Amino acid sequence: MNAPVVARPSDLQALKALMAERSSVHFVAGGTDLLLSGRQLPSTGTLVDLSGVDGLSGIDLRETDIRIGGTTTVAAIEMHTGLAMLLLALTQAAAECGSVQIRNRATLGGNIANAAPAADLIPVLALSKARLKLLLPGGASDEIALEDFQRVSGALIAEVMLPRQELLPHSAFAKLGSRGDLTIARINMAAMAEFSDNRFGLVRLAAGALGPRPIRLVRAERVLRDQRLAPTPLHLFLEALSVDVDAAIPGRVSRLWKRRAVRGLGLNLIARLCGLSQRDPLFDEVL
Ligand SMILES: Cc1cc2nc3c(=O)[nH]c(=O)nc-3n(C[C@H](O)[C@H](O)[C@H](O)COP(=O)(O)OP(=O)(O)OC[C@H]3O[C@@H](n4cnc5c(N)ncnc54)[C@H](O)[C@@H]3O)c2cc1C
Structure with missing residues (x-):
């Protein structure tokens, strides 16, 4: 041998x-x-x-x-x-x-x-x-x-x-797998942003498990930049996340659920980034 x-x-x-x-x-x-x-x-x-x-x-x-x-x-x-x-x-x-x-x-x-x-x-x-x-x-x-x-x-x-x-003052990570804990990511997301007085400045977002390497979520970044943390910008952010996922994995069967799942994950990420609870009433207004 x-x-x-x-x-x-x-x-x-x-x-x-x-x-x-x-x-x-x-x-x-x-x-x-x-x-x-x-x-x-x-x-x-x-x-x-x-x-x-x-x-x-x-x-x-x-x-x-x-x-x-x-x-x-x-x-x-x-x-x-x-x-x-x-x-x-x-x-x-x-x-x-x-x-x-x-x-x-x-x-x-x-x-x-x-x-x-x-x-x-x-x-x-x-x-x-x-x-x-x-x-x-x-x-x-x-x-x-x-x-x-x-x-x-x-x-x-x-x-x-x-x-x-290259680092921005606030950053966060969130992931979604097939179970709540000890799981391999079906999608993971990282964010880095300027955020003060309830307003975003520069925003960078990347997702893993959508392709061989992490992809930048450029539409969602653009939508959030210079916006207040409020229901309307967050709603547009979630729409943009779905479009980013669609663009990353066109034609893949998993696209159908990932484009929806990324919205919940996106809100978890925003909660972490801005130091809010995931149960903050703000998020009820958005979903
Ligand atoms: C049960 C289980 C759960 C896991 N859960 C997760 C998870 O939730 N998230 C996650 O990201 N990963 C997870 N992993 C994967 C794994 O733990 C990570 O990828 C880990 O960081 C690999 O590091 P290692 O030192 O064990 O690599 P090794 O197994 O030692 O090596 C992995 C590869 O990298 C090469 N390599 C190692 N070190 C170097 C180096 N310094 N330079 C160049 N090449 C190198 C080796 O040659 C090999 O090809 C999990 C693995 C298991 C078994």
Whole structure:
């Protein structure tokens, strides 16, 4: 039976040396996708266990950007209070990734590299204009935009960088799955906005699970921009969300229910974004 050689480098230097000297290198971090989803493990080459590599995990809130190491666990993201102050949507997305056990193992780099359409962290990272610091197969480094990352590139995601100038003051995440809790998203949505004195300024919205990558909900963004938080703009926002979903998945059977479901999800997202209860009477007037 073929099997890969397993390597467990303990620091970045040893990892880089491995990547420079071995020709076929595969990575495993938390193993929640690679080992649990039943996907085929590589049968040859070197399987590098990233979980013990010193210097690849951690959250650093810098003046110019937020840096999150590639092997930082989803639980660490969920629990980081400083990060929540700056980008609550990422905290909320992390808190809704699987169970406690999954979050304790699952990593940010694994979520990005696995690139599932329903991955919960990616829509937030996309809205934040995330950049990735990569280690390339030969051992060199590179930096690219999140949307330029190719899953099969063989590159290691060493760090995720979120430029602070791209973040808007309010952000939120919401998802809808086949059950209320511990569910894979059928649709997820992230929002980032300026919101003060009951009025929106700039608004950015992205949805996951509608295609291979998150899509921007441009019509809904336009409708909400510079509007008051009031029934009429919210009603127009929901109409625009349905149109955005129609445009994203034309001809797909799921379009019929997703274009309706996205409206409820949209209101959950607005409630989170504006710090309201989902049962606020404002929402009764809209639906
Ligand atoms: C029961 C269950 C529930 C789940 N629920 C959710 C959920 O609600 N939301 C959600 O988004 N996901 C969910 N997942 C998926 C999974 O937990 C996440 O995608 C997780 O973030 C993957 O990280 P990992 O470290 O476990 O990846 P691994 O399984 O270790 O690796 C996954 C892939 O990424 C590659 N990889 C890992 N790290 C790196 C790196 N630093 N650089 C380059 N490539 C790398 C590996 O080679 C592999 O191809 C769930 C999984 C399970 C089993």
